Amino acid sequence: MALITRLSTQSESFNSALRTLLAFDASQDESIERATADILKNVQQHGDSAVLDYTQRFDRVSAPSVAALEIERREWLAALDQLPSGQRQALETAAERVRVYHDHQRAQTWTYTEADGTVLGQKVTPLDRVGLYVPGGKAAYPSSVLMNAVPAKVAGVPEVIMVTPTPDGVRNPMVLAAAAIGGVDRVWGIGGAQAVGALAYGTQTLSPVDKIVGPGNAYVAAAKRRVFGTVGIDMIAGPSEILIICDGATPADWIAMDLFSQAEHDEMAQAILLCPSASYLDEVEAAIARLLPTMPRADIIRASLAGRGALILVQDLDEACEIANNIAPEHLEISTENPQQWADKIRHAGAIFLGRYSSESLGDYCAGPNHVLPTSRTARFSSPLGVYDFQKRSSLIHVSQAGAQTLGRVAATLAYGEGLQAHAASAEYRLNLSN
Structure with missing residues (x-):
């Protein structure tokens, strides 16, 4: 079995292969x-x-x-x-x-x-x-x-x-x-x-x-x-995920180790690299083969990379961003020059790490942002854990006497239209009907 799957967006079977790669059976035992x-x-x-x-x-x-x-x-x-x-x-x-x-x-x-x-x-x-x-x-x-x-x-x-x-x-x-x-x-x-x-x-x-x-x-x-x-x-979290967009200029060992950093969590973790350079993907694959035996959790990493990992050849970084938005990863590293220009194209990710020195592991421990992040594509509609998860909001409505004259008529009209006469009467009681 190959250490890690190699894919190309130019392949006719790419979309189906990507769907298979991303599929995660979340059915409960x-x-x-x-x-x-x-x-x-x-x-x-x-x-x-x-x-x-x-x-x-x-x-x-x-x-x-x-x-x-x-x-x-x-x-x-x-x-x-x-x-x-x-x-x-x-x-x-x-x-x-x-x-x-x-x-x-x-x-x-x-x-x-x-x-x-x-x-x-x-x-x-x-x-x-x-x-x-x-x-x-x-x-x-x-x-x-x-x-x-x-x-x-x-x-x-x-x-x-x-x-x-x-x-x-x-x-x-x-x-x-x-x-x-x-x-x-x-x-x-x-x-x-x-x-x-x-x-x-x-x-x-x-x-x-x-x-x-x-x-x-x-x-x-x-x-x-x-x-x-x-x-x-807070959320029901799935396996850990990392997606890396790289322009091919970051040292290959760095990227290989960043992939390992999520793969070592468990066999179902997912680590994917997107890059427009086939020769760079070769370098990263060689780095994976060289560094993997040095890892204490090598068996877990090997199973994760072989089962759910991928090195994907893209046409350019614009296409990489499109794929990233489709995947909506938990962790997204943009390991490029001028990473902000690519971050501007990202709509769906739990946490975005910009630049070659922003390794995902720093976010896990001490960068400051929360490491409790949406997984399994839920970054399309949910957010990292934050202060807002521990606060709740109550609406405040203090209607003045003058305001009740305007709002009461609007509310009564809508209430009658819905057939809710008590609602309408409640609003009308506050009206100064002599006006």
Whole structure:
């Protein structure tokens, strides 16, 4: 099997080949769906006892009560104090950059006043309580703690509750340190679909939240999908994706490693390069072959590149942009001279990295913008996680007496037309009918 698929837009079969490459079976495993539904129902009905049962069954952690599963703040602070200085400084630097970036997203309440004194506007308020799911054990991502918690606190959310599984009682110190740095308010050592259920429905010990964010395994994703509507969720993320547009002048090793940076996530991750130079694609393919054996996660990268990766020869960079808009990737690198001119042609991408030095990995950790991004072509209609996900908007309508004379007649006319007489009468009661 080839290391990676080679395609050309000049081939008659290109469009069908691209569709096949992009196809991702998002159908749900029925056994996972059934198990998740049972877990959620049990948590909803039995609360604490169900959470304790599942925590013992799946994480092999016994506790006398759910309260005993709370991880106290002093433990987070101890984890922070015991981090090597380099790791602590990196986390603090990343957190500050994420905070500064997201400060620019914060929306404010606004109003305007019409000539007759009527005031219209919008009130912006934060959510009251947010639940943050963080994977535990080996798959621990302190960067995700920052990317989810910091925007919530910038938005003004008073209480951010973090849940994280602690299999066999093992607690990840970097995750706890990130909770301390990111402004998390409380942490519970529970995970899986049972944690999602506890956050959504509440138990005797945990109060329900308004929204659940953060990554998790297939059971967590299925649980988030099921509780949506009872609470808000951020998104259901698919496999990681990177699409690179390159003019052929960036060192081939750089581009190969950028492709690896997403391929190493899992076998279903997708890494694609678009370039108008066939000889450059040859260079990148050679770099892939040379560098792959040096990667600790070489088997995962190899499976990802062989199954869903591609090096695509395009006619020019304009065509590359057209294809990029069709793919609507999670991460888009524009590794060219004058990258802004090509970025101006991009309509659909989760995050756009401009220039040869803007590697996607910087966005994952510390550039500042959020790394929680739409996948599986959903960038056509959705956006990165941000402060706006933790704020809600209420319309403000303060109609003056004079305004009621004008608006009342309009509203009554429309209400009669719809056959809603009470609506019409409600508006007409405010009219000064002597006028």
